[in-house]
Amino acid sequence: MSTEAFVTASVTPLDNLATLSPLEVARLQDASQGGLYRLFRQCSLAVLNCGSELDSTKQVLERYRDFDIRISQKHRGLQLELINAPASAFVDGEIIQGIREHLFSVLRDLLYVGDELDDVCHGLDETGAITNTVFQILRHADMFRPHVKPNLVVCWGGHSIGHEEYEYTKKVGYELGLRRLNICTGCGPGAMKGPMKGAAIAHAKQRIRDARYVGISEPGIIAAESPNPIVNELLVMPDIEKRLEAFVRLGHGIVVFPGGAGTAEEILYILGVLLHEKNNNLPFPLIFTGPTGSEAYFETVDRFIRHTLGDAAAKRYEIIVGDPQRVALRMQEGLHNVTEYRKATSESFHFNWQISVPLMFQQPFEPTHDNMAQLRLFRDQTTCDLASNLRRALSGIVAGNVKEPGVRAIEEHGPFELCGEKALVDPLDELLASFVQQRRMKLDYQDYVPCYRLSGIEHSAA
Template structure:
């Protein structure tokens, strides 16, 4: 029985990042407001805390308040000094290999974004610079694989799901793995882990030794969704918007499992992009799926989409209930269509340059009280612009639920107020109310305390 809670030790990388410049070390040790140390410590703790059932960044940071990480070099070789690290990351005093790899992935990506990228995207528009930044981060992480036919399926869904739903995600991952498809998720637990776990079995059966289990996270969410141990390619993007863009640029199709506010945010993101006129001819398979018993969940999501964005948005996806085989076949056929399209248009297989992402989906949204109250949630705008604003509203709710700055803002100033047209607010009320009733907002809570209030015409509609 493990009784030790903390471990203090030092580790070195296995293969990459064998050396750092003095400038890079200074950047990582800079604890000032603009320095990298705070982000590095937070992301490293999340990696070391893999398997935790805490989904609040604040609770994780409070629990391991004495954790520290220091960087040193011996003969220019990198060494990380871990102080009071979670003991679950070690076996017989040795750090678990996968966790060791993830730690240095964090180091790789934070350094690259912090020291290199500004010089690589000069001379471009802001939107072009964002897309190029995402490409450079993915390429630097080794995620870009030229000359490989489209085979990467992004799987979205909740970290807080029940056992039946989790087992279903494994079955879907298993069926896709049998067809040679690889998996990309947000890297956390629940619906992010299940498809990877299923695919590992089918990849082993097919003797596919190079199976890819790509996990894409960002500093604000990683402590609440620590990387699951199956991830063999961990990538840390600078913010949620670039994380979402990385999913749709790198992936070739998307499967969405039941989830809460974060999953709804992801659905609105991809639908808003697909609704843009420049993407109407772009093949991109999108399937919403869950086990028997999830019909009501998808009916609620579908009704929300139709009532806010319209039937055209609903035409962009299929809903398949309790049929992993059919989901895998739809994705296989969809990826074959993607392959034919990219061959015909001379588009790369490995990065979806042709997809147009409006700047409103790329601009980082800071979920504070002022910004949440100022969101434009009205029908008098294009459907993709409404999707972008709805996405921001859901992103703010995620921040208020699990992200440290959001939680502290709610504690200090009270719930976020979300204002909009009565019909939109009524639809959002039904959607969020169903998430609360089905316990999809957080993993562990006896009674969910809403971090938001819905309003219209300056009157509170309802506090769910």
Template sequence: MLDKVVQNKVAKAIVTPEGDMDVLSLAEVQRLQDISDGGLHKIFRQCCLAVLNCGSNMDDAEEVLSSFADFDVHVVQQYRGLKLEIDNAPASAFVDGEMIVGIRDNLFSVLRDIVYIHGELLGNCALDLSNSEGITNAVFHILRHANVLRPRIKPDTVVCWGGHSINSYEYQYTKKVGYELGLRHLNICTGCGPGAMKGPMKGANIAHAKQRVSDGRYIGITEPGIIAAESPNPIVNQLVIMPDIEKRLEAFVRLGHGIIVFPGGVGTAEEILYLLGILLHPRNADLPYPLVFTGPASAASYFGLIDEFIAETLGEEARSRYQIIIDDPAAAARAMKQGMEKVTAFRKLHSDAYHFNWVLHVDDHFQQPFEPSHDNMASLNLHLGQEPWKLAANLRRAMSGIVAGNVKANGIQAIKQHGPYHISGDTGLMQRLDALLEAFVEEKRMKINASRYVPCYRVIR
């Protein structure tokens, strides 16, 4: 049911689920409606707004929430099942009085994950989230509950990383790569947002149609802090909300069988450092994990800069874990397909599951949530005299803090109150880091509204 549209907002709408998410306990409904700090209403409202705001060109969570300050969502439990009553939703989520089916499905994915994580998972005494094994098991449980794990299917899922604020030429290239992946019957997993997260899904969707693939998967993995700034794109047909950025990143590397990286900014740099740090750990030395950096000819200098930074900070071993393919979508897809064959053989040999990479060692340094406070950012260990995988972990945290200061509501508010983050360490390392970040600014890769960008950080040389 839909009420009138005023100023691009739908005053009131009632939505019911189609599928399994049709009943909740009274306690679950009460927590979803609880507006106190211990309640779930704030996080539920924020994630629902992000889903309904699909297609938005805003990448500032605070701006999104301010623009829809009168938005609200209420869970109503009735004898026939549950329904959502929504006030002042973005009108773009509806067509002729009906909510778009994909948006409705993703809305109830939000409900499913928030109820499960905060109602069953975090209160499960069998999962100790203070240790590595417990965290990995939690990631597995969330993905299984979201029904994205497919046992007995050979490796076919490519994770695509890249910027949400890429230019149109780079976006078209991501579509071409996605198309080539889809022609090879590969599925796509991204961070679910716009730009390099949308393009590969769109390209693969067309290729799957040509190949008569009727069950193509376009998996979007996000978390509450980032979803408001990067609303799920309309191609996503399986949306998963993880509790935090660290579990989101681990979900990518456990679920995916290979990763393609497109041009991006600090968020993409964070993802690269995360994966390279894991692969540099001695326990993962012999584990195959196809990793391809690719972009159009205009992105050659960008990947040259990334490659140089990695070589100067993490060393040649890190460089050996990826290949750079410029302006050749078919070659990038072929490299990924060939890499999948090695992954399949390795998992057969080690009796590892196809659907979840249990053998991969993810150290505690990459799992414990990092709170990007000013004190924590200032005290990061950014010195060269440590093992490369540990340096990668700390550099990843620095990038994560900048992402928070750029687009997450809490990070933006912290910058307004206390000024930019201070990042310090070895002089040479800080010079290289500052040069990399300056390049992101100059190439307008920090935010969609790059002309207004003011750095949320200061690198102390």
């Protein structure tokens, strides 16, 4: 029987965040409900646990229940004391450089969001304030490249994918990298790692020394999807809604690989946003792709979208199967259109101010049993609002699968109950059943039990 290896060590930052105020230190060490200690510990553990095969935040926290992190201010500046940290984060007693950088990125983002953003949105409505918050967090993390033409491709897809699909994501990343395009993902394993790995090889061939591998996470998911080692710019947004908005504000086009409930949530988000009337003429390349053999997967996804959001939604994306080079060429064409449009409209290259994100897609959704049961899954609403409610349903299922509060809620109260119009619920049931059958919900499927129950009624609610 193998035994878990742990390391206790001191870590200092390299060139940023070298010192903290006493107030900041106190907030990070405060274990009360209003303090940051619990969140800081959880996110730091996720970074240190890079490469883990666990995708349940609850299981990760239980395995490393003796892990602790403390902050001290030495005469040379800030120092973190790591106690019983995963040994995989160290080589010969020294913390791995990339993990060290990620650790202080977490510290930077948690402190900034907590301390600095209260006064930057004065005079804006709620939608504008949330977008400005996203902008401020990205700028503070030095994510902008103002004078570079649009070249950042967001790649979405499942963390629980098979070998063939993973190899395909690398091939697509390679083709994108050969065309000098940079990669942004959710920073985890699987389809979030593969495109970065492929692009890294292509960037090396092209002798690109400033290539970007941007990873965007949020506290609720980061422990279940630890940042992969290729990420060289890590950003931790406050919640899933701001994380999703950061993708569409920072990225210039999106490639979607096969995935599970989390990927479906992302698809519903971007389609719901693009279906808003203010975004009708906005160029935003969106490509669904997978290896030969994934045709059935995309047929199921396409059928679900058409049955729920209509054919207008299907016009916003292109499906390409088994052709990485064509994916890259189509994305390159799309980015050219984005560049020309932003030139013509005097829009910035580095942040998409023009795309309109409705408030329903911005407001944080807490997936409690009551909130899930009250979701309106009926057609008597705009397509944009329906997409938002469907996205929230998928977000709750993700929480029930891997996020600590969601997993505990399912253990205590049973599955989430989702009820809606049969014409909507049946396609959703078909989609989720396909994810379960294809083992896309979680990495460990031995004991997987769906965290949801669906029921449909024949007529729309009044």
